[in-house]
Structures are given as structure tokens and as C-alpha cells.
Amino acid sequence: MSIENWTFNKQNESKKHKATIPGTVHTDLFQNQLIPDPFFGNNEKQLQWIENENWEYETHFALSKSELKNQNIDLEFEGLDTYATVFLNGKVVLEADNMFRKWIISAKSHLKIGTNHLKVVFHSAVQKGKEEAKKLSYTLPEKERVFVRKAQYQFGWDWGPRFVTAGIWKKVQLKFWNSAKIENIKYSQIELNDKKAVLEFTTEIYVSKVKTIQLKINEKTEVFNLKKGKNKIKMQYEIANPKLWWCNGLGDANLYPFTVEINQKKQFLDSKKLNIGLRTIELIQEKDQAGKSFYFKLNGKSVFMKGANVVPPDSFLPRVSDTTYFSLVENAKKANMNMLRVWGGGVYFDDAFYEACDAKGILVWQDFMFACSMYPGDEEFVENVKQEVIDNVNRLQNHPSIAIWCGNNENDEGWHNWGWQKQFNYSKADSTQIWNDYKKVFHEMIPNTLDSLLPKEKNIYWSSSPSIGWGRKESLTQGDSHYWGVWWGKEPFEIYEKKVGRFMSEYGFQGMPNLETLQKIMHNEDLNFTSEAFKNHQKHPTGYETINEYMERDYVVPKDFEDYLYVSQLLQARGMKIAIEAHRRAKPYCMGTLFWQLNDCWPVTSWSSLDYYGNWKAFHYQVKRSFENLLISVADENEKFKVYLINDNFESSSGKLELELLSFDGKLLWKTLKEFTVQENASTAFYEILKEDFKSFNLQQTFLKVKFNEFQSQYFFVKPKDLKLSKPNIQVKTIDELTIEISSDVLAKDVFLSSENQVFFEDNYFDLLPNEKRIIKLSKAAKEIKVKSLFDTMK
Incomplete structure (x- = not known):
């Protein structure tokens, strides 16, 4: 049963307000009109006080005599953000300290017939992090965030605002059960060929006393005797003439539905459902003349990976619906992608994301949630992370989309390349300690935990992405590579043609969002480069200057603001076209290109190809063409x-x-x-x-x-x-309400179609050749189609 009707208040304040669960304190404050829209204008700056406060959430719920008669009642929190003390009828039943873990409390002894009181006190993650930091004799990069097992991007990033949230961010419920429950199911492929697939299911069942049960997997049933407590039982299942699961563009993402059910003497006890994709995946690293290969084989075939890095789709995660995840993956598929990397500074995504990837044939490079810093290695921290790994690997491992597990984003590179030793004045002993702590988490605990949880065919682990930093020549001859000479290093786009590695897992360039997106989050008078609101929606310290410098190299810089937005998108698309096509021409030396980044967590000027609202920038249309x-x-x-x-x-x-x-x-x-x-x-x-x-x-x-x-x-x-260029005479002819034909007498470069009622055009930002007739589909009837081309901005 779902626990509802929550209120919240700032600690030591008596006035209570209505809370939405799942939710965050920021969204609750906004819904109660206690703060302005966090994303609008410059509001972010005046909302930083929220992260330093403690917040209390509470509710009352009723239990009947018959409900309390259940042998077991579990109180389940799927996500508490982050430091939370849970009181049930006045007693402390849980101290939580990790946003990424699921917390289950055996609650029956604390409950009563009638009204029960549940209260959760959230302690400031920022204050807790600072307290932890003081325990060390040296300073770790990125201050308090590294001590807190929480989404790291919420502490601010170079594309995201600083909103350090708190709250019950996933569902909370009471689970009633009596004699038995299924705790976990995993499977491994014992055999897979054209004629048959043999799967072995391992089902973890918890029973309150010794009993005999029937385990049913689809139509097959076997009987097992179970001891009191946790039991792991194995059962094989055979599929004749199996259809393989393929990634997008290479075949169908075939899925087999399974229902695993336990019964006792025909009485139903529990069940779980899963979809299984039959496939093999390998990461091939073999020495060659240049260095060492790095590519994936799917079902025995080497596959060039085309895709992007994904960040959380919102600063306030409970606002992300299953539909948001579905459309993110759908937009990746439409742009001919076959892999997405879930970046390590965000969160392990909801099941809906991985289910969409399974269904649409998108492979997933899954980072663990560490990014761009060094982390503590004390026993308590390592044990906490171990439980986080167990929870999330158990939840995600049955998805055929998961291709690789990666320890972190850029921690190894940061340590070796970013000058932290000098910056923080580490002694030799400090440096040794910090690196040993790193090895303890990423070279020992995580891979050892994966070994204990995963069958061999699902256990591909890579300790850090990239393996070697972009300033070193070996970064282009082995492992995966993040190339940031363009943008950070101000190198010309053409350098992408020379700097090609074995697997390009990050590179990118910023482009601005459309005018309609900016109009949603700032006043019209703020739509200029000098306004504080506009500056606040660019988180890279020299972002606008960098865009302008590159624009001067390649384009006539427009004076008009709206034209500037459009040309900034063309600039981004042009740079990324050069990169992607250089990577693909270098096949099989290079076997993967994942650009930075697919999406945004708020409306902003960033490296994304889709803006916060899911609109395609020029870059996303270009990606679709370059990934054919x-x-x-x-x-x-x-x-x-x-x-x-x-x-x-x-x-x-x-x-x-x-x-x-x-x-x-x-x-x-x-x-x-x-x-x-x-x-x-x-x-x-x-x-x-x-x-x-x-x-x-x-x-x-x-x-x-x-x-x-x-x-x-x-x-x-x-x-x-x-x-x-000469002035094109562009004609738009309506064929029917969802189809147009467009033509021009002379070359029309980078034709941009728009409509005031937010129509999605199947193709956009394209070159229209002289006397060519191009047919374009629309997502809905357009009120009035506006047409712009590069010529219009070169006055």
C-alpha cells in the first residue's frame, strides 16, 4: 500500500505545507508558492539557502486489524535523498545516508491498529558533507560533494545549476506478506545457438518457515523444498529456435516475456515479470600495430557504436516521468543511435529508461555514480557504496541493453592530468593515501562485487572513462578517449580529423537553444548577452566567449539576437559533423563515437543536441544524417x-x-x-x-x-x-496538413523551418539544392511556417 497525504516543514518551524511524494523540497516549496520558479531568470542564486536547512516530512496512515494480521509488514523507501532519520510512531527505525539505495525496514513490531505516524527528517547534505570533509587532514577536489552519496550534478556543473535537493524522491509503501516473497531474480545464458537457448534462472526467495513451494517460469513448473530465511533456487528454461536481440539498425530488438511465480498448494504467494533479450556481448581489446583495440562484439559481430552521453533529464528528479525517459530513448533511436552512456555524475536511471532501451535496441554504457574528483576510501564509505552497487546491479542486470559497467567519469584522468596534487599541495603521504583509496573502490571493491553478482557474460567492467587523459598520445591508441582539445583547448574543428582514438566516448561543442525555449525562462527584455538572467543560463565560465570565438572563425557573426541563436546551432552541428565523420572514416581503427551530450537537466546553453523540453537542435538533425x-x-x-x-x-x-x-x-x-x-x-x-x-x-x-x-x-x-551565397527564393507548398514540399531557385544553405505552434519537422536545418523538391513530414498541422536560411544572417 502506498503511503500518502504528506506534509513538510522547515525544521523548528511549526507551519506545515502540503507535500507531493515522490518529490523534492524545492518542488514542494515552489508548489506552495513559497519560492519562485527555480529555473526562471536569475532565481537560482536566491534559492541557495534551501540546501543548508533541515526539512521534515510526515504523514499519518491507518491500519486495520486484518492488515496488521499479516505475518510480515515491510516499510519500503525506494529512494531517500539523502541523509534521513525515519521515525515510526516516535521510534527511530532507520538512518539513511545514500540517495541511490533502497531501504527496507521490517516494521510490524512498530505498527498498531488505527492511526500510525511516520516522520522523516532530512539533514542538510551540504552540512553533512562539510562535517565529513573536516575528518580528513587534506582537502579532496570538489569539496563536500564527494563525501555525499547523492547525484553529484546537483552541486552545480558546467551545464547545470546548483540545486542540492532533499526529500522522498521515489515511492514509499508498506508491503504486506506472509509466508514467502521473491527478493530477486537473475538469469544466465548457459547455451545460445541457432537451434536453442538454455537459460538458468536463479530466484532468491525469502520464507518465514520451512516449506515446499512450486516455482513456475512461464508454463514450466518445478517443486522445491525451502529452509527458513533466504533461499537461492536454480531452474533451467529452454527456448527453441531463439531470435536474437540486436541493437538499432542491425536487426530487431527481440524480447521474450517471462513471469516467475511462486505458489504453495495452488495458493499464489508472489510473482515478478521480466523481458529477456538473447544476445552475447564482448569488449575486444587486442594488441595491434598502433596500440590496442577497443570495440564491442554483439552476437559475434563487431559493431561501430554511435550515440551520446546522457545526463539526468531534470534538476528535480521526481519530475522525470516514464514518458520523458521513453521520448529520450526514442529521439536517440530516430537519430540512428545504438548506444547511450549513462554518465557518472547523475543517477542510476529509473527502470523505464532501461526498458525503453531494451525495446528500441539501444545499448547502455552504465557508469557508477562518481565524477570528476577523488573520493574517500574509509570503511564506512566503501561499505555504503558496495550496498549501492548491489542494489543497482541487482535491479538492472537483466536488461539486455546493458553492455558495460564503468567505475567513474574522469576521476583517473583528473588525478593524473588536472594538477590536483599541486593545487591542493598534497604531501607524498596524502597522494599515496588518496590513490590507494581510489584503487580500493574502483580496482577492488566494485569489480569484486560485480564478480559476486553477475554471470560472466554480463560482467564487462571498465574502471574509469576515459582510460587515459586527452593530453597524452596513448589516449588515441588504446582504451576509450574523451577529446576536449576542441572547446576546452580552443583548437579548430579540423583537429578532430587528426585526433581520432579507438573509441571516442566524449567530445563536444555548445549550441544555444531556440528562442522559444529561452522565452519560457526569462523575460523578453533579458534576451541579450548582458542580462544576468541570460548569463545565468550558461554555466561554463567562458562559454559565450568560446562560442563567439569559434563563430568568428567559421561564420559571419550575426548582429540580430535570434539570428545568433540559429547560427550558434549551425556552428555546433558543423563541428560535430566534422568529428563524427572523422571517427567513422577511421573504422575499424576507431569503433565508437559517443558525443557529449544528448540532453539537458534545465533550459540552458550547453553541449546538448536536445534541449530541456526535448526540442531537436540543428545538431540532432545532423547526428541523424551522420549516423546513417x-x-x-x-x-x-x-x-x-x-x-x-x-x-x-x-x-x-x-x-x-x-x-x-x-x-x-x-x-x-x-x-x-x-x-x-x-x-x-x-x-x-x-x-x-x-x-x-x-x-x-x-x-x-x-x-x-x-x-x-x-x-x-x-x-x-x-x-x-x-x-x-545569393538570395534564395524558397517556396513552401502544402501537400496535406502533415506534408509540405519545399523548393528553391538557388542553393538555400541550412534551411530552418519553424512554426509558432511548436511543430516538429521530420527534417530541418538542411541544405536545399537548386531546383530540388523536398518533401517534409510534420508532427501536426502548422499555423504558419517561417523559413530562414544562412543567407538571411549574412547581411
Whole structure:
């Protein structure tokens, strides 16, 4: 039974207010109109007092005589954020200290018939963290947050605000049970081939006394004698002619539904459901001439991973619905992704996210929740993290989408590359202690715990991402790589073509959100670069200056604010196109590209391809094109232009490769046609053009159109600011209320379609070629379609 009707108050204040559970203190304060909208304008700054207070939540609930007759009553908190003292009828029944754990209290002896009182006191995580920090003789980077087992991004990040929350952030309920309950189910694949799959289920059952039960898995039943307490029973299940689970783009994400049920003499006791995907996954690291490979094999086939890093979709996590997770994964699938990395500074996502990944064929790189710092290694901390690992691995391990477990984000790199030893003036003894504590958690406790929980085929562990920092040459020859020379290092986008590693698990560039997004969180008069509200929605210290510096390199910088937002999105999309296509051309040397970042936790200027409201930036449309299974990519390589065909499919593709050099008004200047076959799962340079051959043409007014079967791409020889564009006459014709046809007399570069009623256009921010007719689907009927192209911003 769900426990409801909660109130909350600041500790030592008598006035109580209505609380929403699951919830956070910030959202409760806002709903009671006690604070302004935390996301609006500059409000964040005036709400920092909340994190330093203690907060009390309480409720009364009634129990009947028949309910109290149950042999066992458990009080279950799926999530308490973070330091919580729980009182049941005036007695302390729990001291919680980890947001990521599930807390179960055997509550029957504390309950009574009639009204019961439940109270939870949340202690300030910031104050608790500071108290813990004082216990050490040295300072760890990032101050109090590292001592607190809580979502690290809430302490502020370079894309997120500082809102250190407290509250009952997941469901709370009383569970009544009598003789037996299923505590956990896991399975392993004993055998998997074309003819059959043999699964072994291990079911953990807790019984209050010795008994005989029937365990039923789908239609198969076996009888077991159980002892009092916890029992682990194994049972095999066979599937004839199994269908494999494949990731997006390579086959169907086939799932088999299972119901595991326990009965005693035909009386139902408990059951659980799960969906199983039959597949094998391996991480292949083999020495080669360059260093060491790093790629995934799915069902025995090497797969190039295409995707992004995901952050929590809100600063206030209980606001994230199953639908939010579903649409996040759906947007990844629509953009031809096959892997998402759940980043270590956030949270282990709700089941809905992993269920969506299972259903849509998206593999998951799962970090444990540590990021960008060093952490304590005392016995109490390590034991707390161990229980967190157990809770979350037990919850998530049956998902076929989970490909790899990773210890942390950038802790190893930070220690070796970011100058902490010097900055914090560590003695040799301090440094040794801090590194030993690191090894204790990430090289010993976590992998040992995984070994105890997982069958071999589900146990791929990587201690830290990246394995080596981006300043060192080995970072590009082995392991996974976070490349931040672009953005942090201010290097030109073209450096991406040289700095290609074995698996690019982070890289990125910022782009601003659309005007409509900004209008939701600031007044119109604040829509300028000098307003405090606008500055507050950029968390990188030199973010706007960096965008501007890159924009000056590649674009004519617009004076109009709305045009500037649009060009910033084109800039982001252009930089990321260069990166992604360089990674894909380098296949099989490079076998993965996960950009930073898919989404946002609030409306902000950031590296995301989807804004906080789920709107696609220009970058997301570009990702969809650059992640197609068959990609045409043109590279400028010294004295030549090389045309590459990249094929991620498991079958070869034959056809005509057609190259045309066209002027911006559509005149054909040069043409060639060749028959080609691109082999399965390969990247090949198919055609070379000597730059000498094109020197008689004005490359500021021409482009190369490349076509292979139904795939098409165009290549521009100069930067956007150097293009000699002429004014396009763009025509939009309505075919029906959900379909339009768009055409132009001359090249229209980066056509942006918008409508005041928030229509989603199936394609957007595209180049419209002269006299081409392009059909575009709409998500709903548009009130009035507005059209903008790059020419309009170059005045």
C-alpha cells in the first residue's frame, strides 16, 4: 500500500505545507508558492539557502486489524535523498545516508491498529558533507560533494545549476506478506545457438518457515523444498529456435516475456515479470600495430557504436516521468543511435529508461555514480557504496541493453592530468593515501562485487572513462578517449580529423537553444548577452566567449539576437559533423563515437543536441544524417579530396557513385560516374579528386554533390563565412496538413523551418539544392511556417 497525504516543514518551524511524494523540497516549496520558479531568470542564486536547512516530512496512515494480521509488514523507501532519520510512531527505525539505495525496514513490531505516524527528517547534505570533509587532514577536489552519496550534478556543473535537493524522491509503501516473497531474480545464458537457448534462472526467495513451494517460469513448473530465511533456487528454461536481440539498425530488438511465480498448494504467494533479450556481448581489446583495440562484439559481430552521453533529464528528479525517459530513448533511436552512456555524475536511471532501451535496441554504457574528483576510501564509505552497487546491479542486470559497467567519469584522468596534487599541495603521504583509496573502490571493491553478482557474460567492467587523459598520445591508441582539445583547448574543428582514438566516448561543442525555449525562462527584455538572467543560463565560465570565438572563425557573426541563436546551432552541428565523420572514416581503427551530450537537466546553453523540453537542435538533425548506417563522407586530405563510403550494415552494398560539381544556381560544371561495391561493415575511400582538377572553378560558389543509390551528401569547399551565397527564393507548398514540399531557385544553405505552434519537422536545418523538391513530414498541422536560411544572417 502506498503511503500518502504528506506534509513538510522547515525544521523548528511549526507551519506545515502540503507535500507531493515522490518529490523534492524545492518542488514542494515552489508548489506552495513559497519560492519562485527555480529555473526562471536569475532565481537560482536566491534559492541557495534551501540546501543548508533541515526539512521534515510526515504523514499519518491507518491500519486495520486484518492488515496488521499479516505475518510480515515491510516499510519500503525506494529512494531517500539523502541523509534521513525515519521515525515510526516516535521510534527511530532507520538512518539513511545514500540517495541511490533502497531501504527496507521490517516494521510490524512498530505498527498498531488505527492511526500510525511516520516522520522523516532530512539533514542538510551540504552540512553533512562539510562535517565529513573536516575528518580528513587534506582537502579532496570538489569539496563536500564527494563525501555525499547523492547525484553529484546537483552541486552545480558546467551545464547545470546548483540545486542540492532533499526529500522522498521515489515511492514509499508498506508491503504486506506472509509466508514467502521473491527478493530477486537473475538469469544466465548457459547455451545460445541457432537451434536453442538454455537459460538458468536463479530466484532468491525469502520464507518465514520451512516449506515446499512450486516455482513456475512461464508454463514450466518445478517443486522445491525451502529452509527458513533466504533461499537461492536454480531452474533451467529452454527456448527453441531463439531470435536474437540486436541493437538499432542491425536487426530487431527481440524480447521474450517471462513471469516467475511462486505458489504453495495452488495458493499464489508472489510473482515478478521480466523481458529477456538473447544476445552475447564482448569488449575486444587486442594488441595491434598502433596500440590496442577497443570495440564491442554483439552476437559475434563487431559493431561501430554511435550515440551520446546522457545526463539526468531534470534538476528535480521526481519530475522525470516514464514518458520523458521513453521520448529520450526514442529521439536517440530516430537519430540512428545504438548506444547511450549513462554518465557518472547523475543517477542510476529509473527502470523505464532501461526498458525503453531494451525495446528500441539501444545499448547502455552504465557508469557508477562518481565524477570528476577523488573520493574517500574509509570503511564506512566503501561499505555504503558496495550496498549501492548491489542494489543497482541487482535491479538492472537483466536488461539486455546493458553492455558495460564503468567505475567513474574522469576521476583517473583528473588525478593524473588536472594538477590536483599541486593545487591542493598534497604531501607524498596524502597522494599515496588518496590513490590507494581510489584503487580500493574502483580496482577492488566494485569489480569484486560485480564478480559476486553477475554471470560472466554480463560482467564487462571498465574502471574509469576515459582510460587515459586527452593530453597524452596513448589516449588515441588504446582504451576509450574523451577529446576536449576542441572547446576546452580552443583548437579548430579540423583537429578532430587528426585526433581520432579507438573509441571516442566524449567530445563536444555548445549550441544555444531556440528562442522559444529561452522565452519560457526569462523575460523578453533579458534576451541579450548582458542580462544576468541570460548569463545565468550558461554555466561554463567562458562559454559565450568560446562560442563567439569559434563563430568568428567559421561564420559571419550575426548582429540580430535570434539570428545568433540559429547560427550558434549551425556552428555546433558543423563541428560535430566534422568529428563524427572523422571517427567513422577511421573504422575499424576507431569503433565508437559517443558525443557529449544528448540532453539537458534545465533550459540552458550547453553541449546538448536536445534541449530541456526535448526540442531537436540543428545538431540532432545532423547526428541523424551522420549516423546513417550507410554514410557518404568527403575529406580534404592534403592535395586531394577523398570520397568515403562507410557501411555499418552486415551486407555489402553495390551501386553507382555519382559525383557532380554544381554552381549555387544549379549549373553542372563537372561530373563523373563509377560503379562501386562497399563491403559489409567497412569504411573505404572510393574516389579521389586532385585539387588541381578543380582549380579553374570558383570554389566559393560551387559544391560537390555525391550520390550512391538513394544516399546523397554535399560537400562545401570553404567555410560558411566564405560562401558567396545569393538570395534564395524558397517556396513552401502544402501537400496535406502533415506534408509540405519545399523548393528553391538557388542553393538555400541550412534551411530552418519553424512554426509558432511548436511543430516538429521530420527534417530541418538542411541544405536545399537548386531546383530540388523536398518533401517534409510534420508532427501536426502548422499555423504558419517561417523559413530562414544562412543567407538571411549574412547581411
